[in-house]
Amino acid sequence: MNSALQCLSNTPQLTRYFLSEEYRQHINTSNALGLNGDLAEAYAKLLRDIWISSSYSSRRVVESISPGNFKSTFERFNPHFVGYSQQDSQELLGFLLDGLHEDLNRVHHKPYIEIPDFDDHIKNEEIADMFWSYHKSRNDSIIVDLFQGQYKSRLVCGECKKVSITFDPFMYMSLPLPVDNNNTDSRVLTLSDCLDEFTGDEHLDDQDSWFCPRCKKHQRALKKMDIWKLPEIMVVHLKRFSQFKHWGNKVNTMIDFPLKGLDMTDRVLGHQDESLIYDLYAVDNHYGGIGGGHYTAFAQNIDDGHWYEFNDSSVTAMSAKDAKTSAAYLLFYKRRS
Numbered sequence: 001m002n003s004a005l006q007c008l009s010n011t012p013q014l015t016r017y018f019l020s021e022e023y024r025q026h027i028n029t030s031n032a033l034g035l036n037g038d039l040a041e042a043y044a045k046l047l048r049d050i051w052i053s054s055s056y057s058s059r060r061v062v063e064s065i066s067p068g069n070f071k072s073t074f075e076r077f078n079p080h081f082v083g084y085s086q087q088d089s090q091e092l093l094g095f096l097l098d099g100l101h102e103d104l105n106r107v108h109h110k111p112y113i114e115i116p117d118f119d120d121h122i123k124n125e126e127i128a129d130m131f132w133s134y135h136k137s138r139n140d141s142i143i144v145d146l147f148q149g150q151y152k153s154r155l156v157c158g159e160c161k162k163v164s165i166t167f168d169p170f171m172y173m174s175l176p177l178p179v180d181n182n183n184t185d186s187r188v189l190t191l192s193d194c195l196d197e198f199t200g201d202e203h204l205d206d207q208d209s210w211f212c213p214r215c216k217k218h219q220r221a222l223k224k225m226d227i228w229k230l231p232e233i234m235v236v237h238l239k240r241f242s243q244f245k246h247w248g249n250k251v252n253t254m255i256d257f258p259l260k261g262l263d264m265t266d267r268v269l270g271h272q273d274e275s276l277i278y279d280l281y282a283v284d285n286h287y288g289g290i291g292g293g294h295y296t297a298f299a300q301n302i303d304d305g306h307w308y309e310f311n312d313s314s315v316t317a318m319s320a321k322d323a324k325t326s327a328a329y330l331l332f333y334k335r336r337s
Contacts, residue, residue, distance in 0.1 A: 001081075003295035004093045005067065006310040007282035007332050009050055010299040011233055017142050018044045019051060026104045026141065034102035035077050042073035043100060051303075064313040074099070089284050089295050090172075090237050090330055097171055101143035110138040117213055120163045124152065128228055128270060131167035139169075147171050150229035152269060155204075157212040158220035164213065167228055172235035172330075173198070177251050191257040191331075194238065195267060199226055228270040234278055236331040241290055250290045254326040262333060277336045283323050284330035298323040299332075 009015055017023055023044060027037035049065045075082045077099040081092065113134050118127045132150060148169045155164045175194040202223040204210050209218040240251045262278040282299040297310040298318065309318045 001067070001071065001087070001092055002312065003284045003297040003310065004089045004096070004330075005046070006297040006299050007284050007330065008093065008096070009047060010282050010302050011146075011332065012281075012302045012334070013146055013232065014142065015047055015051065015302060018047045023104060023142070026106055028103060028105045028108060030108050031102050031105055034105070035073065035099065037103050038073050039077050039099045040103040042070045043096075046070045088241075089286065093235070093284075093330065094171060097143050097147060101139065101141045104141040104143065106140040107138055113137065115166075118165045120154075120165060124165070124228075124269070125271065127165055128152065128167045132169075132229070135169050143171075144169075146233045147231050147235065149173075149227065149231045149234070150270070152226040152228040154224045154226075155210055156222045157210070157215060158222065160212065160214050160219075162212055162214040172237050173227075174237040174239055176239050177253060177255065179251055179253050188254045188256055191236070191255060191262070194255065199224070199267075226269050227264075227267050230264055230268055230276055230335070232335050234264070234333040234335070236333065238329055238331070240286065240329060250288075252326050255328060256324065257328065257331055259320055259323065278333035279336060280320075280323065280331060281334050282332035283328050284332075285325060285327035286329040287327050295329075296327075 018040075021044070023040055027040055028034060029036045046065070046067050046069075071081075074096065078095045081087055081095070115131070115134060128150065136144070148171055151168050151170055153166045153168060156162070157164075175191075176197045178189065178193055178197040202225070204221045204223055206220065210221040210223070211217065212219045212221070236257075238255055242249045242251070258280065260279045262280070264276040264278060265272070268276060280300075282297065285296045285298070287294045287296070298307060299310065300307050300320070307318045307320045307323065309316045
């Protein structure tokens with residue numbers, strides 16, 4: 001929990017939103033999917049404890065903060081995280097962002113929406129705008145504003161060649177690592193390699209077939225994923241953990257990623273008015289294997305701009321160049337304004 005919270009707490013726009021108490025005007029007490037604002041209040045208090053009650057020296061934190069109240073509130077939102085056994089940092093972050101979104105959703109009466117099936121005879125821009133409009137009519141919060149982008153998915157039936165196009169929101173990008181099945185690839189891969197793997201053609205066979213609305217049954221298909229819209233805060237999940245039947249595996253391959261100037265402009269299919277340049281501000285790391293291990297965080301302090309390593313209750317100053325390790329699991333990027 002600590003590593004994910006340290007990364008999130010150094011997200012400038014979100015932390016300032018809470019510390020300024022702007023969040024109070026958006027608390028949704030009528031949303032059955034939320035906690036009547038309790039999770040948002042608990043997170044706001046945690047941020048006040050971190051940023052107002054404590055400060056950093058050049059070597060260590062002056063005092064550590066126990067997130068007990070926040071943890072107990074978060075456990076109410078998702079009982080899966082009750083107790084002190086180690087949980088997956090990416091799962092925790094996803095549930096936390098979902099919970100904050102529901103507590104701060106500006107939509108109090110969600111309309112019923114039935115999304116039609118679109119093919120490639122309609123312009124992508126029109127379909128994407130319709131899907132985003134459908135989504136925003138039910139989901140509108142600071143979390144959507146900052147963290148959510150949009151994927152384009154194109155499926156082609158292997159039998160009748162029916163084309164189906166959807167545009168779905170995402171909170172973070174889960175990128176596959178292009179390594180061999182035995183995890184023996186000694187190459188240093190790049191984030192660009194992972195993005196290429198994500199947007200490559202995927203053949204859906206009998207094990208993961210697609211239900212074709214024209215054939216009215218599951219069929220083999222060709223699937224293509226693309227990035228249509230990117231958010232202001234781009235969280236990248238490197239899929240280091242894989243599961244096959246009863247066996248699990250962790251990929252420890254080094255992934256090289258930019259600290260500054262990650263240009264995503266040519267990766268995005270949708271229209272944008274300016275270049276999409278991102279700078280890294282936090283990394284969530286996992287050391288160890290699939291059955292356990294240890295999480296730490298590297299983050300750029302939103303006040304002084306320096307980088308720090310967070311390892312349980314220890315906080316140590318570090319150089320930004322040392323943020324690149326083979327333990328990197330979640331990458332947090334902010335878009336240049």
